[in-house]
Amino acid sequence: MSSQATLESAAAVRGPLALSADGLGKDFRLGRGTILHAVKDVSIGLYRGAVVSLVGESGSGKSTVARLLAGQERPTAGTIRLDEHVVHLSGRRAFRRYKSEVQLVFQDPFASLNPAHTVRYHIERPLHLHQQALSRQQVRQQAAALMEQVRLSPADKYLAKYPHELSGGQRQRVAFARALAAEPRVLLADEPVSMLDVSIRLEMLSLLDDLRTRFHLAMLYITHDIASARYFADEVLVMYAGQIVERGPAEDVTQQPAHPYTQLLVSSAPDPDNLGGALRNRAKRDPSNGNGAVGASASSSPAVGCSFSPRCPFADDRCRAQAPALLQVSSSRAAACWRLDVAAPSVYAGREGGGDVTT
Amino acid sequence: MTTDLGNPVPAPAEPGDGGRLPGTPVLSIRDLSVVYRTLAGDVRAVDNVTLDLHAGEVVGLVGESGSGKSTLAYGATRLLRAPAVITSGNVWYAGRRMTTPTDVLQLTADQLTGLRWREIAIVFQSAMNALNPVLNVHDQLTDVIRAHLSLSRHEATTKAASLLDLVGIPRTRLRSYPHELSGGMRQRVMIAMALATDPEVVIMDEPTTALDVVVQREILGQILDLKDSLGFAILFITHDLSLLLELADRIAVMYAGQLMEVGTATEIHHEPAHPYTKRLLRSFPSLRGPRRELTGIPGTPPDLLSPPPGCPFLPRCTEGTDACATIDVRLARVRTSADPDHVTACPFVLPDPELADPELADPELADSLSASGAEPAGISATSQPNAEELKP
Numbered sequence: 018m019s020s021q022a023t024l025e026s027a028a029a030v031r032g033p034l035a036l037s038a039d040g041l042g043k044d045f046r047l048g049r050g051t052i053l054h055a056v057k058d059v060s061i062g063l064y065r066g067a068v069v070s071l072v073g074e075s076g077s078g079k080s081t082v083a084r085l086l087a088g089q090e091r092p093t094a095g096t097i098r099l100d101e102h103v104v105h106l107s108g109r110r111a112f113r114r115y116k117s118e119v120q121l122v123f124q125d126p127f128a129s130l131n132p133a134h135t136v137r138y139h140i141e142r143p144l145h146l147h148q149q150a151l152s153r154q155q156v157r158q159q160a161a162a163l164m165e166q167v168r169l170s171p172a173d174k175y176l177a178k179y180p181h182e183l184s185g186g187q188r189q190r191v192a193f194a195r196a197l198a199a200e201p202r203v204l205l206a207d208e209p210v211s212m213l214d215v216s217i218r219l220e221m222l223s224l225l226d227d228l229r230t231r232f233h234l235a236m237l238y239i240t241h242d243i244a245s246a247r248y249f250a251d252e253v254l255v256m257y258a259g260q261i262v263e264r265g266p267a268e269d270v271t272q273q274p275a276h277p278y279t280q281l282l283v284s285s286a287p288d289p290d291n292l293g294g295a296l297r298n299r300a301k302r303d304p305s306n307g308n309g310a311v312g313a314s315a316s317s318s319p320a321v322g323c324s325f326s327p328r329c330p331f332a333d334d335r336c337r338a339q340a341p342a343l344l345q346v347s348s349s350r351a352a353a354c355w356r357l358d359v360a361a362p363s364v365y366a367g368r369e370g371g372g373d374v375t376t
Numbered sequence: 377m378t379t380d381l382g383n384p385v386p387a388p389a390e391p392g393d394g395g396r397l398p399g400t401p402v403l404s405i406r407d408l409s410v411v412y413r414t415l416a417g418d419v420r421a422v423d424n425v426t427l428d429l430h431a432g433e434v435v436g437l438v439g440e441s442g443s444g445k446s447t448l449a450y451g452a453t454r455l456l457r458a459p460a461v462i463t464s465g466n467v468w469y470a471g472r473r474m475t476t477p478t479d480v481l482q483l484t485a486d487q488l489t490g491l492r493w494r495e496i497a498i499v500f501q502s503a504m505n506a507l508n509p510v511l512n513v514h515d516q517l518t519d520v521i522r523a524h525l526s527l528s529r530h531e532a533t534t535k536a537a538s539l540l541d542l543v544g545i546p547r548t549r550l551r552s553y554p555h556e557l558s559g560g561m562r563q564r565v566m567i568a569m570a571l572a573t574d575p576e577v578v579i580m581d582e583p584t585t586a587l588d589v590v591v592q593r594e595i596l597g598q599i600l601d602l603k604d605s606l607g608f609a610i611l612f613i614t615h616d617l618s619l620l621l622e623l624a625d626r627i628a629v630m631y632a633g634q635l636m637e638v639g640t641a642t643e644i645h646h647e648p649a650h651p652y653t654k655r656l657l658r659s660f661p662s663l664r665g666p667r668r669e670l671t672g673i674p675g676t677p678p679d680l681l682s683p684p685p686g687c688p689f690l691p692r693c694t695e696g697t698d699a700c701a702t703i704d705v706r707l708a709r710v711r712t713s714a715d716p717d718h719v720t721a722c723p724f725v726l727p728d729p730e731l732a733d734p735e736l737a738d739p740e741l742a743d744s745l746s747a748s749g750a751e752p753a754g755i756s757a758t759s760q761p762n763a764e765e766l767k768p
Contacts, residue, residue, distance in 0.1 A: 074588040074589075074590060074591070075559065075588055184441075184442075184676065185441065186676075214440045214441050214615050215440075215615050215616050215617065215618075215656070215659060215660055216440050216615075216655075216656060216659050216672065216673045217440075217672075218659075218660075218672075219659050219660070219661075219670050219671075219672035220672045220673075220674065223670075223672065241588050241589060242589070242661075243589075243663060244660070244661040244662060244663040245661050247661060247663060247667070248661040248667065248670065249661075268667075271663055281590055282589060282590065283663060285589040285590045285592070285593040286589055286663045287616070287618040287619045287621070287622050288622060288663070288664060
């Protein structure tokens with residue numbers, strides 16, 4: 018609770034809070050008494066007109082957070098609030114009402130559209146469902162208008178097509194149009210561009226950005242590409258093994274990563290300005306490095322202590338024994354690391370007497 | 377014809393290029409054209425592509441989906457099925473074991489079996505689908521080993537275990553099934569399979585696209601290590617140019633079935649000649665350095681069923697002129713580049729001596745251009761007025 022009081026989101030300047038989650042958790046029973054803690058104590062705030070990016074590797078729980086926020090899964094802990102009202106998704110009507118405010122766009126446009134239906138069906142069905150007052154004529158007009166919004170024109174030509182007749186980028190535009198048909202306030206985009214070509218990605222991100230401003234959407238952008246988060250997001254949350262390990266303004270987090278995992282993410286991104294150097298020298302300097310990290314992924318994180326400690330170069334006994342909480346380092350920034358003074362001395366030194374932000 | 381085809385004795389894994397003359401390509405693709413025969417007509421997926429791969433070299437092939445990069449690689453290895461038809465070209469292969477240059481396109485089915493995997497191996501795009509879900513790692517690896525090398529069952533098992541060592545997977549994983557492995561491990565198994573028979577050329581078709589950045593980096597580092605110790609050459613296919621800039625020795629940029637530019641990674645990065653390459657370079661967000669204006673490439677690639685005349689990139693090119701619609705696309709040297717092997721298909725960077733701008737043909741001027749920091753190979757005011765002269 019106190020975390021929200023002291024830690025300001027970098028996205029808050031854009032507009033009012035639309036969707037927020039507090040202490041969100043999700044456990045999956047794997048059988049034989051094993052429980053997978055997919056999401057642990059995640060607090061997140063989505064503001065109108067702002068983009069919050071959730072960055073992390075596969076299996077870190079980013080998509081589970083999106084599914085929890087979208088109401089596709091029920092959280093095992095924590096609360097979700099839409100416009101300050103606690104969300105209870107009991108019954109079809111409540112669920113549908115919630116879905117008309119919060120929409121989810123999936124990663125794979127090849128799987129998220131029904132191959133047996135035309136684009137028109139995909140767009141008109143949510144219009145019928147969520148805006149029941151519309152006449153047949155109005156639905157057709159709205160569908161055409163939505164197609165123009167996602168820059169698929171002439172609309173009639175594309176509305177008549179089947180998904181297999183469209184390219185990946187065009188399919189993803191249809192998925193955006195379908196999500197917008199419900200006139201949502203919150204758009205959750207789960208890796209919306211990672212299946213697309215590099216040359217198309219940028220266009221899609223600029224389209225999303227355009228839609229964000231035009232419809233004043235509160236947007237969650239989930240990605241494993243931290244470089245795109247730098248350009249697209251206001252606030253970046255870095256997730257590892259189900260937890261937020263670092264959060265802060267996009268530029269700060271990407272340029273001065275504080276948590277050792279964020280540092281690893283940033284250093285792993287391709288660096289064209291360092292032609293061949295980093296990749297080759299790294300390989301030469303420590304040939305066992307690549308091998309050593311093979312088994313150490315988030316899924317094999319320890320039961321006690323910091324979940325990143327097996328892969329962390331700074332880990333000490335305390336890290337292996339006790340899990341760190343988010344430590345606030347500035348008004349809008351926090352990282353969950355015991356060794357912040359060693360891992361990111363400049364960030365640590367800059368903190369304004371901040372203490373523990375979560376308990 | 378080669379005599380040592382299917383030689384059962386594995387050649388020693390010599391580091392480097394095994395004492396062959398530098399500059400002799402192991403794989404030389406000459407004027408290769410591939411079409412897909414459809415009811416609507418021929419789709420020109422690969423159009424007159426010429427590309428060399430030298431021993432121990434990493435050549436990156438970059439292009440959008442549908443640009444023909446995979447078709448080129450599969451065409452060169454005869455892996456295409458109908459309706460794909462190779463309409464012209466040669467693919468010369470010469471390695472340590474097959475020393476006489478052999479045209480892959482002329483081989484019989486038996487000879488192809490000796491070439492595939494033994495000489496040229498492929499790491500397919502999706503490790504998820506390329507591995508057999510009902511066979512464990514041991515069975516898949518020994519299947520390959522016993523099909524291509526004359527080894528006993530026991531020897532094959534030993535070899536399989538050593539291959540896992542090579543890619544950094546614990547030997548205990550031999551009995552694992554693909555679904556029990558993480559995406560990165562599956563990809564490593566694929567790489568181990570490709571290296572099982574000590575091939576000279578490894579074609580990697582988007583091997584890390586589905587993986588996380590951290591795992592991707594580990595695997596790329598490992599691939600380079602293995603390349604250095606085993607001495608194979610890599611044709612690396614991807615749509616991520618930023619990755620190639622770091623990984624590849626040379627980069628070939630493909631668009632609409634044709635090569636637009638080929639040069640060293642450094643040349644492509646610092647002195648891109650073709651407008652398409654320049655746009656590609658500006659279309660990925662950079663994590664380091666100042667935030668820069670991202671432009672992307674508006675528009676879509678042309679329909680290869682009826683490709684437009686002239687340069688295929690013209691509809692999306694901001695620097696195009698009327699002359700571009702009539703030019704004959706072919707690669708020629710970038711005059712302003714210090715590297716003689718830096719070639720481009722854009723005539724506005726003056727490749728053809730007959731059509732060349734007399735001013736820029738002057739080496740001194742070219743030098744001064746690059747020295748002055750003016751966009752050296754670009755469409756500058758100097759070259760623009762000559763658009764008319766370029767009309768054939």
